[in-house]
Amino acid sequence: MADVERVSVTEASRRGVARLVGDAAHGTEVVVERHGTPVAAVVGYERYSELVQLRADLRDLALVLGRGADDDGTRHALDDVVDTFGRVRRES
Numbered sequence: 001m002a003d004v005e006r007v008s009v010t011e012a013s014r015r016g017v018a019r020l021v022g023d024a025a026h027g028t029e030v031v032v033e034r035h036g037t038p039v040a041a042v043v044g045y046e047r048y049s050e051l052v053q054l055r056a057d058l059r060d061l062a063l064v065l066g067r068g069a070d071d072d073g074t075r076h077a078l079d080d081v082v083d084t085f086g087r088v089r090r091e092s
Contacts, residue, residue, distance in 0.1 A: 024042045
């Protein structure tokens with residue numbers, strides 16, 4: 001796990017973007033706070049990519065769990081579903 005450093009907005013401004021980015025690129029995640037409340041984070045791109053993938057995986061998991069929770073095993077024909085929504089299925 002990466003090191004996490006917490007700095008104020010004023011301190012982050014004083015350090016400058018180049019140093020914050022450099023720190024993040026070398027594995028130090030920087031949390032920027034305003035009046036003690038986190039408002040932003042600077043992380044390396046690899047970590048950012050991991051977080052994006054994790055978010056997608058969690059969304060997929062939630063969808064699977066949600067579908068499984070109310071699945072009674074009944075299956076419906078596509079034409080029946082289309083009819084239920086008052087649509088017409090186009091033939092290809």
